[in-house]
Amino acid sequence: MGSDTSPSSHTHRRDVSNERHARHKSSRLSHRDDPDSQAGASRRRSRERSSERRHRRRSRSPKDTYRRGSRSRDRRPHNEREHRRKRSRDNGTPRHNDRDFRSRRARDNDRDNDNDDQDNGGKQVVRRSGPLPSQADSFAITNGEEPPKPKEKPNYGNSGALAAASNSIAQTDGSTIVLKYHEPPEARKPSPKDQWKLFVFKGEDVVDTVPLSNRSCWLVGRDMAVVDMAAEHPSVSKQHAVIQFRYIEKRNEYGDKLGKVKPYLLDLESANGTSLNSKAVPQSRYLELREKDMIQFGQSTREYVLMLARNT
Numbered sequence: 001m002g003s004d005t006s007p008s009s010h011t012h013r014r015d016v017s018n019e020r021h022a023r024h025k026s027s028r029l030s031h032r033d034d035p036d037s038q039a040g041a042s043r044r045r046s047r048e049r050s051s052e053r054r055h056r057r058r059s060r061s062p063k064d065t066y067r068r069g070s071r072s073r074d075r076r077p078h079n080e081r082e083h084r085r086k087r088s089r090d091n092g093t094p095r096h097n098d099r100d101f102r103s104r105r106a107r108d109n110d111r112d113n114d115n116d117d118q119d120n121g122g123k124q125v126v127r128r129s130g131p132l133p134s135q136a137d138s139f140a141i142t143n144g145e146e147p148p149k150p151k152e153k154p155n156y157g158n159s160g161a162l163a164a165a166s167n168s169i170a171q172t173d174g175s176t177i178v179l180k181y182h183e184p185p186e187a188r189k190p191s192p193k194d195q196w197k198l199f200v201f202k203g204e205d206v207v208d209t210v211p212l213s214n215r216s217c218w219l220v221g222r223d224m225a226v227v228d229m230a231a232e233h234p235s236v237s238k239q240h241a242v243i244q245f246r247y248i249e250k251r252n253e254y255g256d257k258l259g260k261v262k263p264y265l266l267d268l269e270s271a272n273g274t275s276l277n278s279k280a281v282p283q284s285r286y287l288e289l290r291e292k293d294m295i296q297f298g299q300s301t302r303e304y305v306l307m308l309a310r311n312t
Contacts, residue, residue, distance in 0.1 A: 169226055177226055180239045180268045187216045188247040188261045195309040196263060198229075198243075202302050212263065212306075218243040220297060235298030237270040244286070263289040263306070272298040 140146065167179040190196055190213045200208040210229060212218060221227040223238035231240060244266060249259040264286040267274040274281045275296045281287060289295075295304040 171225065177223065179226060181219065181242050181266070183217050183244065184246065186246045186248065188245055189213070189216045190245050190261045190263075193311050194261070195311060197307050197309065199305045199307060200302055201305060207302075212243065212245075216245045231297050231300060231302075233298055233300035233302070235272045236300060237268070237272070237298070239268050240270045240297050241268055241274045241281075242266045243289070246286070265289050265295065270298065274298075 167182055168176040169179065170176050192213070194213065196212040198210040198212055199206050200210070210218075215228070218228045219226065219239060219242055220229045220231055220236075221238050221240040222230070222232060222236050224230055226239065229243075242265070244264050245261050246264055247259055247261050249257050252258055265274070265276060265281060266286050267281045267283045269283045273283075276287060276289075277294055278296075289306055291306060291308045293306045295306070296302070297304075
């Protein structure tokens with residue numbers, strides 16, 4: 001038997017295939033329009049997005065975050081930034097340059113400082129510098145009372161007749177001479193490199209030269225039994241003045257201690273006084289001497305000129 005190749009059979013086959021294609025298309029359309037199927041697809045897509053986000057978050061480093069932030073700032077259009085700058089310039093003078101604003105801020109700061117100096121009860125708070133006071137002193141200050149004064153410590157040094165006896169010199173005839181001066185703790189001999197000399201002038205002539213670097217203290221006066229440098233003029237007291245070398249420490253700008261031995265002049269409450277460079281010297285007070293200073297004792301016309309020769 002042969003196959004049926006008539007036109008009617010071909011038409012029947014085409015109709016069957018068209019019907020199958022239409023049924024498949026309608027089934028797809030109906031599946032797409034189904035709300036349940038759309039919800040499932042959206043849930044799947046959301047789960048995929050969340051998993052991708054978690055993966056990116058776990059694999060992200062701090063540098064990536066900084067880059068993202070900087071990129072987000074740079075994404076602003078240039079015109080917008082320029083517009084903001086122009087608007088800030090067009091607003092007028094800035095607040096920190098306004099004179100009224102500065103004066104108002106200064107008044108507010110003063111008011112805040114005044115409030116800080118008062119406690120909650122309105123009492124004035126006393127601010128003290130230095131070490132903290134003791135507990136009793138703190139309670140006294142809080143109550144508005146004065147803290148008790150510290151007790152005076154006992155002084156075991158010589159006084160009265162004992163002090164006079166310790167500073168006295170016995171003479172061969174049995175009498176004693178009480179010294180008006182004794183050296184301080186900072187007394188030192190000058191350095192061998194510093195050769196201090198005292199030139200004694202009478203008019204234009206040099207009548208004597210005294211090397212001062214041999215000792216730390218020079219007592220000037222008329223009493224030949226106790227003085228180190230005799231001044232025989234009647235206006236000069238028995239113990240008139242002292243030239244004392246003292247070691248003085250000072251701190252420089254870096255906080256380091258720098259010490260040096262320097263000469264000082266001290267008047268021992270003499271009757272006719274002492275002058276330094278033609279100016280009266282206050283009594284019982286150290287005055288630093290410098291090179292080329294001129295000293296006069298009493299009403300004597302002799303001039304004592306201080307000079308310094310450095311040995312290298």
